[in-house]
Amino acid sequence: MTDALTAESLTKRYGRRTALSDCNLSVPAGHVVGLVGPNGAGKSTLLQLACGLLEPTAGRLEVLGVRPVSGSPRVGFVAQDTPVYPGMTVAEHLRLGAHVNPSWDAGFAERRIAQVGLDPTQKAGKLSGGQRAQLALTVAAAKRPDLLLLDEPLAALDPLARRAFLQGLMELTAEGGVSVVMSSHLVADLERVCDHVIVLAASRVRVAGEVDELIGSHHRLTGPRREPDELGHGWAVVEQSHTDAQSTLMVRSTAPIDDPTWKVARVDLEDVVLAYMSESAPHWVLEGQR
Amino acid sequence: MIWLAWRQSRAQVLTVAIVLLAFVIALLVTWGQVADVARDAGLAGCQGGACGAVSRAMFVQVAWVLYYAGTGVLLVLPVLLGTFWGAPMVARELETGTYRFIFSQSVRRDGWLLMKLSIGGGAAALCAGLVSLVLTWWAGPVDRAGGTRIEPLIFTARGLVPIGYAALAFVLGVLIGLVLRRTLVAMAVTLLAVVAVQVGVAVVLPTVLARPVTTISALAPNASFGLSVDHATGEAHVDIDGHVPDGWVLSATAVTSTGVDFHGKADPSCLPSPATPGVTGECLAWVRARHLSQKITYVPESEFWPLQWRGFGVLAVLALGLAGFALWWIRRRLT
Numbered sequence: 001m002t003d004a005l006t007a008e009s010l011t012k013r014y015g016r017r018t019a020l021s022d023c024n025l026s027v028p029a030g031h032v033v034g035l036v037g038p039n040g041a042g043k044s045t046l047l048q049l050a051c052g053l054l055e056p057t058a059g060r061l062e063v064l065g066v067r068p069v070s071g072s073p074r075v076g077f078v079a080q081d082t083p084v085y086p087g088m089t090v091a092e093h094l095r096l097g098a099h100v101n102p103s104w105d106a107g108f109a110e111r112r113i114a115q116v117g118l119d120p121t122q123k124a125g126k127l128s129g130g131q132r133a134q135l136a137l138t139v140a141a142a143k144r145p146d147l148l149l150l151d152e153p154l155a156a157l158d159p160l161a162r163r164a165f166l167q168g169l170m171e172l173t174a175e176g177g178v179s180v181v182m183s184s185h186l187v188a189d190l191e192r193v194c195d196h197v198i199v200l201a202a203s204r205v206r207v208a209g210e211v212d213e214l215i216g217s218h219h220r221l222t223g224p225r226r227e228p229d230e231l232g233h234g235w236a237v238v239e240q241s242h243t244d245a246q247s248t249l250m251v252r253s254t255a256p257i258d259d260p261t262w263k264v265a266r267v268d269l270e271d272v273v274l275a276y277m278s279e280s281a282p283h284w285v286l287e288g289q290r
Numbered sequence: 291m292i293w294l295a296w297r298q299s300r301a302q303v304l305t306v307a308i309v310l311l312a313f314v315i316a317l318l319v320t321w322g323q324v325a326d327v328a329r330d331a332g333l334a335g336c337q338g339g340a341c342g343a344v345s346r347a348m349f350v351q352v353a354w355v356l357y358y359a360g361t362g363v364l365l366v367l368p369v370l371l372g373t374f375w376g377a378p379m380v381a382r383e384l385e386t387g388t389y390r391f392i393f394s395q396s397v398r399r400d401g402w403l404l405m406k407l408s409i410g411g412g413a414a415a416l417c418a419g420l421v422s423l424v425l426t427w428w429a430g431p432v433d434r435a436g437g438t439r440i441e442p443l444i445f446t447a448r449g450l451v452p453i454g455y456a457a458l459a460f461v462l463g464v465l466i467g468l469v470l471r472r473t474l475v476a477m478a479v480t481l482l483a484v485v486a487v488q489v490g491v492a493v494v495l496p497t498v499l500a501r502p503v504t505t506i507s508a509l510a511p512n513a514s515f516g517l518s519v520d521h522a523t524g525e526a527h528v529d530i531d532g533h534v535p536d537g538w539v540l541s542a543t544a545v546t547s548t549g550v551d552f553h554g555k556a557d558p559s560c561l562p563s564p565a566t567p568g569v570t571g572e573c574l575a576w577v578r579a580r581h582l583s584q585k586i587t588y589v590p591e592s593e594f595w596p597l598q599w600r601g602f603g604v605l606a607v608l609a610l611g612l613a614g615f616a617l618w619w620i621r622r623r624l625t
Contacts, residue, residue: 051394070393079390085298086386092297099293100395136391143396 034190086125130161376463418456437536454605537588
């Protein structure tokens, strides 16, 4: 099966500012992928490269096996702030979608609009942030893409609208056939729907992989104070902090930790993501990952 | 796509169309008046100077407000179309981010822009064409009486060139909006750019594309002229009041009997002095004794239609060229 997204040394610069540098990724199809990172990490840039709105400065990017071009019927995209035409009604957006997408699923679009409680005669400019996001998601999904890219769709939503949106997204993926890449700077949102995450920070990919695999292979160790160079081998230290008496580490290891002087605790996705996002995360760990 | 382009511009198109239709109806309603005056004043049979009188008579009687308003509308229309239709068309989408919405549908960017350019440019050309057609016909008797339709301002507001100006101004506005990506800035720049194009084309067109006529005739004894004398060198320069009843005057100079431009030391009597302000009789006599002729180069009235076609052609080619550049830009440079 072709990857949903493959990047090799992908780099994007805006003038002198580097938004994405030397990014290597391989995202298998059929997953809901969370793209997480602090503001300005390059999430929007990566998504806009993936839907062909931006051109890479260097490197290679393939989406569903081909170089991305904007206007592809196979890729759906909901941009940040979910832009829609303020002067057009909800129904007119569906009509527009039907006019410009050969693969348009009108029945699905109308069902979904009714389901999320949007009034078809309302102007899109008068919708709340959550309603607008629902409209944008409906238009993007009703073109029946193989890959759906969502750029911070939850940013402007209150907790209730957030839950409704994620619910809608899960229903969509449950119907099958569509891969989703969705960016957010909040891990808690992603944890609910994603089975795959990519952590971006300071324009680089810090870690990428399946959520279960990431949680299973990372451990938090607490024990008597040690110097960094006397740490054991066979695992990689992602994050470390030391007090006079005690050392606390986040390590990645597929083998169990058998040193009895360490107290081992389980971690959750947020712990892992935050550890990779923090500046102290050493590069050599990351380069081993993809 | 057609539906989208129409849906997004229908409010502006209808507004302009209603205003212009009202104007066209006003012209149609007053046509009878123009025809009557032309007949009564004897326009059909007038010759030379008599036509001037006819023209003046018609001007007083005919709905001259409409005459000037019509000419004004066609001069201003391209500026308005470029500024209020063209410039915001793409700039607003880029500024508010809705281009990300439409480009994520199954449409090619250049196809989308081409549709916008065709529909908007076509509507602009149609509006200008309709008004120009009716005005050229309505104002025909007045223009013929005065022989004025070849003059720059009137020429720009008659016949085919308004269509070219309207289409060019629209495409120019779209392109400026596409490159600058800010609605208000694009509108301001477009306004200046369209005016610059109108002035530029009006200056270049007759000198490059017309076949001007040059006449040399003796300076009439009672002809008015201007005399300037350089204080430092004592060089005299004679300015001719170049006016040809039915021509677009490009240049008017004073030449000597051998046909070269007049240069020469001024007679002492022509030098201004506190004792005798103004031009003295002696000085006038000295100028007359030079036997100067006036050399006038102008585009004759008969060149009107050939020049209209050529002007329209140049403007249309410019508009198509800019449209091609905009399509290239949206494919390659919009990232």
